[in-house]
Amino acid sequence: MDFPEPNLVKAVALALLVYIIVTYGHVLVQPKTTPAVAASKRVPSCGFPGCSKPAPLKCSRCREVSYCSKEHQKTHWKFHKKL
Numbered sequence: 001m002d003f004p005e006p007n008l009v010k011a012v013a014l015a016l017l018v019y020i021i022v023t024y025g026h027v028l029v030q031p032k033t034t035p036a037v038a039a040s041k042r043v044p045s046c047g048f049p050g051c052s053k054p055a056p057l058k059c060s061r062c063r064e065v066s067y068c069s070k071e072h073q074k075t076h077w078k079f080h081k082k083l
C-alpha cells in the first residue's frame with residue numbers, strides 16, 4: 001500500500017484548482033454579445049411567469065407588460081383583470 005507523495009497530492013489539487021479557475025474564468029470573461037442577446041436588450045423580455053423570450057407585444061390593457069406571443073398575452077390577462 002503506497003500512499004501518494006504529499007507533494008503529488010498538492011500538485012494534483014493545484015492543477016484541479018487551476019482547471020476550475022480557467023474553466024469558470026473563461027465562462028465569466030467570455031463576452032456574451034450574440035445577436036440574440038443584443039436583440040433582447042432592445043426588446044423587453046416576456047412578462048409571462050417563467051418565460052424570458054423577447055416580447056414585442058405590449059399588454060393592451062395596462063401597456064406596462066410585454067409578451068412574446070398572443071398566447072402568453074391572453075393567458076396573463078386573467079391576472080391583469082384582477083388589478
Ligand SMILES: [Zn+2]
Nearest residue numbers: 059061062080
Ligand atoms: Zn396588463
Ligand SMILES: [Zn+2]
Nearest residue numbers: 046051068072
Ligand atoms: Zn412568453
